[in-house]
Amino acid sequence: xxxxxxxxxxxxxxxxxxxxxxxxxxxxxxxxxxxxxxxxxxxxxxxxxxxxxxxxxxxxxxxxxxxxxxxxxxxxxxxxxxxxxxxxxxxxxxxxxxxxxxxxxxxxxxxxxxxxxxxxxxxxxxxxxxxxxxxxxxxxxxxxxxxxxxxxxxxxxxxxxxxxxxxxxxxxxxxxxxxxxxxxxxxxxxxxxxxxxxxxxxxxxxxxxxxxxxxxxxxxxxxxxxxxxxxxxxxxxxxxxxxxxxxxxxxxxxxxxxxxxxxxxxxxxxxxxxxxxxxxxxxxxxxxxxxxxxxxxxxxxxxxxxxxxxxxxxxxxxxxxxxxxxxxxxxxxxxxxxxxxxxxxxxxxxxxxxxxxxxxxxxxxxxxxxxxxxxxxxxxxxxxxxxxxxxxxxxxxxxxxxxxxxxxxxxxxxxxxxxxxxxxxxxxxxxxxxxxxxxxxxxxxxxxxxxxxxxxxxxxxxxxxxxxxxxxxxxxxxxxxxxxx
Amino acid sequence: xxxxxxxxxxxxxxxxxxxxxxxxxxxxxxxxxxxxxxxxxxxxxxxxxxxxxxxxxxxxxxxxxxxxxxxxxxxxxxxxxxxxxxxxxxxxxxxxxxxxxxxxxxxxxxxxxxxxxxxxxxxxxxxxxxxxxxxxxxxxxxxxxxxxxxxxxxxxxxxxxxxxxxxxxxxxxxxxxxxxxxxxxxxxxxxxxxxxxxxxxxxxxxxxxxxxxxxxxxxxxxxxxxxxxxxxxxxxxxxxxxxxxxxxxxxxxxxxxxxxxxxxxxxxxxxxxxxxxxxxxxxxxxxxxxxxxxxxxxxxxxxxxxxxxxxxxxxxxxxxxxxxxxxxxxxxxxxxxxxxxxxxxxxxxxxxxxxxxxxxxxxxxxxxxxxxxxxxxxxxxxxxxxxxxxxxxxxxxxxxxxxxxxxxxxxxxxxxxxxxxxxxxxxxxxxxxxxxxxxxxxxxxxx
Numbered sequence: 032x033x034x035x036x037x038x039x040x041x042x043x044x045x046x047x048x049x050x051x052x053x054x055x056x057x058x059x060x061x062x063x064x065x066x067x068x069x070x071x072x073x074x075x076x077x078x079x080x081x082x083x084x085x086x087x088x089x090x091x092x093x094x095x096x097x098x099x100x101x102x103x104x105x106x107x108x109x110x111x112x113x114x115x116x117x118x119x120x121x122x123x124x125x126x127x128x129x130x131x132x133x134x135x136x137x138x139x140x141x142x143x144x145x146x147x148x149x150x151x152x153x154x155x156x157x158x159x160x161x162x163x164x165x166x167x168x169x170x171x172x173x174x175x176x177x178x179x180x181x182x183x184x185x186x187x188x189x190x191x192x193x194x195x196x197x198x199x200x201x202x203x204x205x206x207x208x209x210x211x212x213x214x215x216x217x218x219x220x221x222x223x224x225x226x227x228x229x230x231x232x233x234x235x236x237x238x239x240x241x242x243x244x245x246x247x248x249x250x251x252x253x254x255x256x257x258x259x260x261x262x263x264x265x266x267x268x269x270x271x272x273x274x275x276x277x278x279x280x281x282x283x284x285x286x287x288x289x290x291x292x293x294x295x296x297x298x299x300x301x302x303x304x305x306x307x308x309x310x311x312x313x314x315x316x317x318x319x320x321x322x323x324x325x326x327x328x329x330x331x332x333x334x335x336x337x338x339x340x341x342x343x344x345x346x347x348x349x350x351x352x353x354x355x356x357x358x359x360x361x362x363x364x365x366x367x368x369x370x371x372x373x374x375x376x377x378x379x380x381x382x383x384x385x386x387x388x389x390x391x392x393x394x395x396x397x398x399x400x401x402x403x404x405x406x407x408x409x410x411x412x413x414x415x416x417x418x419x420x421x422x423x424x425x426x427x428x429x430x431x432x433x434x435x436x437x438x439x440x441x442x443x444x445x446x447x448x449x450x451x452x453x454x455x456x457x458x459x460x461x462x463x464x465x466x467x468x469x470x471x472x473x474x475x476x477x478x479x480x481x482x483x484x485x486x487x488x489x490x491x492x493x494x495x496x497x498x499x500x501x502x503x504x505x506x507x508x509x510x511x512x513x514x515x516x
Numbered sequence: 517x518x519x520x521x522x523x524x525x526x527x528x529x530x531x532x533x534x535x536x537x538x539x540x541x542x543x544x545x546x547x548x549x550x551x552x553x554x555x556x557x558x559x560x561x562x563x564x565x566x567x568x569x570x571x572x573x574x575x576x577x578x579x580x581x582x583x584x585x586x587x588x589x590x591x592x593x594x595x596x597x598x599x600x601x602x603x604x605x606x607x608x609x610x611x612x613x614x615x616x617x618x619x620x621x622x623x624x625x626x627x628x629x630x631x632x633x634x635x636x637x638x639x640x641x642x643x644x645x646x647x648x649x650x651x652x653x654x655x656x657x658x659x660x661x662x663x664x665x666x667x668x669x670x671x672x673x674x675x676x677x678x679x680x681x682x683x684x685x686x687x688x689x690x691x692x693x694x695x696x697x698x699x700x701x702x703x704x705x706x707x708x709x710x711x712x713x714x715x716x717x718x719x720x721x722x723x724x725x726x727x728x729x730x731x732x733x734x735x736x737x738x739x740x741x742x743x744x745x746x747x748x749x750x751x752x753x754x755x756x757x758x759x760x761x762x763x764x765x766x767x768x769x770x771x772x773x774x775x776x777x778x779x780x781x782x783x784x785x786x787x788x789x790x791x792x793x794x795x796x797x798x799x800x801x802x803x804x805x806x807x808x809x810x811x812x813x814x815x816x817x818x819x820x821x822x823x824x825x826x827x828x829x830x831x832x833x834x835x836x837x838x839x840x841x842x843x844x845x846x847x848x849x850x851x852x853x854x855x856x857x858x859x860x861x862x863x864x865x866x867x868x869x870x871x872x873x874x875x876x877x878x879x880x881x882x883x884x885x886x887x888x889x890x891x892x893x894x895x896x897x898x899x900x901x902x903x904x905x906x907x908x909x910x911x912x913x914x915x916x917x918x919x920x921x922x923x924x925x926x927x928x929x930x931x932x933x934x935x936x937x938x939x940x941x942x943x944x945x946x947x948x949x950x951x952x953x954x955x956x957x958x959x960x961x962x963x
Contacts, residue, residue, distance in 0.1 A: 074618075074620050074621055074622060075617060075618050075620060076620065076622070077590075077592060078590075078591050078592070078613050078616075078617050079581075079591070079592035079593065079594065079613075080592070080593050080594070080609055080613065081581075081593075081594040081595075082593075082594065082595045082596065082597070082602075082606070083579075083594075083596050084595075084596050084597055085577065085596055087575070095569060095572075096569070096570070096571065096572060097572050097573075098571070098572065098573040098574070099573070099574045099575065100573070100574070100575040100576070100577075101575065101576045101577075102576060102577045102578050102579075102596040102597070103576065103578075103598075104597070115574060116574075118647070119560075119572045119573070119574060119647050120572070122572060122647055122648065122651050123569040123572045123651075125651075126568070126569050126651070126654075126655055126658070127568060127569065128567070128568060129568060155616070156613060156616040156617070157616050157617075157618075160616075160617060160618050161618075164618065177775050177776065177777065178775055178777055214775075214777050216775075216776050216777065219776075219888075220888050221776060221777045221887070221888060295566070296565050296566050296667065296669060296703070297565045297566075297570055297669075298565070298669075299565055299667075299669035299701045299703060299708070300563075300565070300669040300670045300671065300699055300700065300701040300710075301671075301699075301940050303880075306962070385575040385577050386573075386575075387571055387573050389571075422883050422884060422885045422886075422893065423883060424881040424882070424883045424893045424894055424895065424916070425881060425895075426880070426881070426895045426897075426914060426916075426961045426963075427880055427881075427895070427897055428961075428962075428963060430961045430962045430963070431895065431914075431916055431959060431960070431961035431962070433885075433893055433916065433959075435885060453886060455885060455893075457916070457958075457959055459961070459962065488561060488563055488571075488671045488673075488940075489561055489673065510918075510958070512885040512886045512891060513885075513886050513888075513889060513891055514886070514889050514890075514891040514918065514919060514920040514923055514956075
């Protein structure tokens with residue numbers, strides 16, 4: 032249940048906005064609690080719970096935005112902040128040449144609640160701390176491991192969104208994640224190997240199902256194998272990428288370019304623009320026919336599946352890339368009409384009450400194919416299998432990218448053989464996705480994602496999932512991630 | 517919009533109010549040790565793109581963190597709600613967490629009372645600035661670009677915060693900090709030019725100067741010569757130098773050093789960069805963002821980190837410093853990199869004396885590729901040019917680089933005096949522009 036005063040606060044704010052003559056306004060009230068347990072080198076370094084409560088008011092006045100926010104929740108502060116948002120919008124309007132017109136959206140009155148079995152906040156802290164300590168002990172049991180880390184994270188967001196159009200939306204959202212890793216040293220080198228559960232909107236059952244102790248044994252032995260592995264010899268390789276690794280490749284090379292605000296220049300000064308410019312929609316060959324990216328903010332447990340976005344737009348499912356062709360964008364109510372769309376895709380999100388919502392990547396996933404994982408390997412003469420995330424970098428229009436990974440195995444004549452290290456692959460986005468010739472079937476699908484997607488100024492952290500099955504890419508440039516002496 | 521509105525905010529938590537609040541927390545805590553930190557901020561950002569305001573925001577956020585320890589068991593709770601009930605709940609929750617926590621073998625009680633420097637952390641003109649001032653600067657930048665038929669995308673931000681730390685040991689510190697920033701990307705068709713500034717004083721953002729610089733870079737970028745990847749002599753502007761140095765500074769962690777998981781392990785006392793380079797922390801410098809105290813309540817210090825190319829200092833956490841018996845922990849909150857000997861006066865002098873080089877305005881998306889040798893990658897951005905016979909002759913395509921600062925900064929040729937630099941990926945630093953040999957551009961992009 033939301034605090035009973037929140038409706039009163041919302042009413043106070045909206046009355047001021049309507050009285051000002053503004054064409055639109057909304058208020059978001061948010062009460063978040065984040066619990067983080069951090070272990071490092073066989074100790075619990077910190078346990079912290081952070082409560083973050085406040086509200087933000089957005090006003091569209093004569094086609095220009097104003098936004099003001101405060102962590103002081105009181106009957107005096109709410110109207111004062113509303114007045115401030117109105118004044119700021121009036122200031123923006125004084126410089127506006129092109130007026131903002133919002134795409135229409137039906138009025139929604141609804142409540143959205145994350146489904147879960149085990150409330151992570153009800154699990155005793157000593158139980159969680161013990162799990163992390165046991166995990167780190169297990170990592171250090173293997174000779175050669177010099178450092179370890181482990182953490183558990185959970186967040187609950189209680190939110191109320193009310194707009195001058197009549198939408199009234201209540202949210203009770205939950206998200207959970209756990210991870211750990213080990214660093215091994217050998218012959219003057221060091222290498223780390225990590226395990227992560229996906230960040231998902233579910234309960235503590237995600238952690239219980241992950242079986243940290245069993246995974247810790249595997250992770251430690253792979254860290255040791257990795258640091259002792261031979262360095263890769265640069266050249267052209269076929270790549271088989273696991274779903275966790277792909278989540279980052281997809282995020283950077285498909286997710287960000289499909290944000291319409293970027294394509295329209297809104298992020299030119301920071302996050303960058305996009306090579307997927309509007310005139311390419313519907314005709315541009317982004318990848319091979321095996322490549323189908325679907326944005327799905329309705330799939331339960333995924334990070335962007337919140338029922339509605341921070342424009343009050345209902346979550347939807349739509350195509351971004353269909354049979355290799357670029358067909359759709361992530362949009363909000365402000366930018367959708369600029370490409371002739373009558374409705375927003377519902378991808379407008381703020382990372383807190385104090386941030387203004389901006390276009391964020393949706394839950395963009397790679398549609399499964401019909402290959403088996405063995406089948407993907409079988410047809411590779413000289414390749415590399417990559418798991419997990421490593422180094423990553425991409426230019427501001429999202430063409431030239433480079434990725435590492437967390438673990439690499441050589442594939443020789445259809446067989447995964449031994450680990451190698453210092454693997455970096457690079458390419459140009461449409462050429463890379465054009466080389467995709469196989470995607471594994473739905474049985475391999477996993478739903479990794481991010482809660483740290485940086486965008487906006489001041490910077491905000493976006494949340495989204497990128498489900499995928501394993502995929503294969505042909506003749507990719509691989510270099511050695513090391514500086515020659 | 518009137519300035520009256522911008523001045524109508526309730527004042528931020530004062531020194532006396534924080535003293536009252538922290539005394540209250542200490543009294544209500546039954547822990548052996550209690551540590552309190554405050555961050556109470558009011559600030560805003562005016563953001564523009566395509567010569568239009570796209571965001572105009574203003575926010576007040578206060579946050580209070582309370583850490584309680586029973587012996588070596590500790591827990592932290594935080595709140596944005598400063599009402600008496602919420603503060604009590606926060607103290608109670610921190611105590612609950614501490615009681616349930618395992619003992620932390622690295623726990624140290626909060627520091628005893630300290631003596632602090634009094635750096636110039638706050639400027640009244642920034643604290644007083646509100647949306648009208650930010651809008652004025654945004655309008656100035658947009659106006660210049662409109663006159664040249666160019667597109668402007670950028671931001672103006674200003675903020676004032678009161679920051680405090682206190683502990684049951686009697687430790688107490690409180691200071692006001694201001695922050696003002698301007699950055700601008702000018703678009704001339706497909707070509708872009710960038711410039712930025714940051715200062716404690718909003719009066720020192722040099723909006724006109726920075727705008728003209730960005731316009732100049734964008735208009736020079738119309739015609740792009742395509743060059744292949746390879747090794748080139750480069751002139752790195754201060755922002756590009758700052759991007760590489762910030763990664764080197766992050767690698768100075770003492771615990772990683774001691775466990776052999778740092779690129780610098782075993783190199784303390786050895787030369788790691790050109791012997792003409794010295795990295796010093798200068799918290800009292802007017803043009804840097806020096807602090808009076810750290811988040812743990814330790815005093816900031818004037819200190820040398822790299823002295824004439826030799827690694828002379830590591831970044832210690834309190835536990836590692838305690839184990840090493842260090843009395844003072846040097847800080848690196850206001851880094852200044854300078855060259856000894858004959859520095860050239862300006863970037864233009866560096867260009868004029870160059871026969872052939874790639875001039876890099878800025879790097880983007882710098883990431884560690886290999887922490888063992890500190891190999892980094894990143895892209896050039898918003899102004900990459902070919903210099904021949906002392907002049908900029910054309911723009912060139914953007915490159916990806918693969919380099920380690922531990923190698924790059926041993927290929928130093930000439931440099932300027934330290935100049936202010938700030939990028940979207942680094943804090944404000946003072947660094948020279950530099951000319952370097954054999955910089956490795958490993959691939960190119962399509963623009």
